[in-house]
Amino acid sequence: MRTPSGPLRAAVAPALLARALTEPAAAPAVGDSVLLDDGRVVEVLPRRTCFQRLSAAPGTSAVQVLAANVDVAVVVEPLQPEPHAGRVERLLALAWESGAQPLVVLTKADLAPDADALREEVAGWAPGVDVLVTSSSTGEGLELLTAYASPGTTLCLLGPSGAGKSSLVAALGGAAVVGETRADGKGRHTTVHRELVELAGGAFLLDTPGLRGIGVAAGEEALALAFADVEALAQRCRFADCRHAAEPGCAVQEAIESGELAERRLASWRKLEREAAWIARRQDVRLQAVERARWKALHKEVRRSGRVRP
Numbered sequence: 001m002r003t004p005s006g007p008l009r010a011a012v013a014p015a016l017l018a019r020a021l022t023e024p025a026a027a028p029a030v031g032d033s034v035l036l037d038d039g040r041v042v043e044v045l046p047r048r049t050c051f052q053r054l055s056a057a058p059g060t061s062a063v064q065v066l067a068a069n070v071d072v073a074v075v076v077e078p079l080q081p082e083p084h085a086g087r088v089e090r091l092l093a094l095a096w097e098s099g100a101q102p103l104v105v106l107t108k109a110d111l112a113p114d115a116d117a118l119r120e121e122v123a124g125w126a127p128g129v130d131v132l133v134t135s136s137s138t139g140e141g142l143e144l145l146t147a148y149a150s151p152g153t154t155l156c157l158l159g160p161s162g163a164g165k166s167s168l169v170a171a172l173g174g175a176a177v178v179g180e181t182r183a184d185g186k187g188r189h190t191t192v193h194r195e196l197v198e199l200a201g202g203a204f205l206l207d208t209p210g211l212r213g214i215g216v217a218a219g220e221e222a223l224a225l226a227f228a229d230v231e232a233l234a235q236r237c238r239f240a241d242c243r244h245a246a247e248p249g250c251a252v253q254e255a256i257e258s259g260e261l262a263e264r265r266l267a268s269w270r271k272l273e274r275e276a277a278w279i280a281r282r283q284d285v286r287l288q289a290v291e292r293a294r295w296k297a298l299h300k301e302v303r304r305s306g307r308v309r310p
């Protein structure tokens, strides 16, 4: 981690480790600011923004934090092969979900003669979000991205393999400042991947493999932001509970008929809404399972000792 007196490797204090067993979000994640006592991490300071997913650990219902305190969440999508609408929309929903400012960066402009037209199209998938055209090969558009990377700002890159994320980092003058290390069988420490990169202008970039392919669904509120155009239309439907199928006075269907809204975009919104509902249900089921396990343990204790302990 970084401290005023330089980089430092610090262990997590036992009390915090113990808490993290039942509450994984209490553990420090990449991007966190922490309190140190006697060279140990005793507390994680409140997070401004947060990428998280449901913890895979059995017996917990909690969320696992993938990255904390990201200011700008950059959705990286190549112009060649063609930008993929569903993928951009999904990553934008996750960006909104995190609380960070979303940004779309289209890469490999040197390979796309129709970059400007493609930019227009992508802008339609990203209401309220800037869409930049860049090339790490020619340097085109990189100064636009630098404007988002003011000193002290933390960015993260979300995008598929091959989108050009590593090339962007290199083109922005990235140098690793913190590498995550792990001990191998022989007790040596080896760097497994770069985690925090300092850019030439003094901004930071989180480059976390776990974030790259992040597969979690965004919640309702994030979807409302990512699909602000569809939501605004839905406000104008005659019925408050309009399902935008065949109801009379449906502003969404009218917009599709007039060409104002792409049918594909409504379908994409529906798909992500279904996923959000599914995740919410799964979280409920998990909470119930944890509750059941607690009661089972309590009953066992009662049978064993013949009395109830609070």
Ligand SMILES: Nc1nc2c(ncn2[C@@H]2O[C@H](COP(=O)(O)OP(=O)(O)OP(=O)(O)O)[C@@H](O)[C@H]2O)c(=O)[nH]1
Residues within 6 Å of the ligand: 107, 108, 109, 110, 111, 134, 135, 136, 137, 138, 159, 160, 161, 162, 163, 164, 165, 166, 167, 168, 212
């Ligand atoms: N022509 C051109 N090629 C590029 C550009 N940016 C990246 N590439 C190429 O695209 C390929 C993938 O780029 P990477 O930067 O490794 O992509 P990545 O997103 O980091 O991929 P992962 O590490 O798998 O997540 C490489 O062969 C790059 O040389 C660009 O601006 N123009």
Ligand SMILES: [Zn+2]
Residues within 6 Å of the ligand: 234, 237, 238, 242, 243, 244, 245, 247, 249, 250, 251, 252, 253
């Ligand atoms: Zn409607």
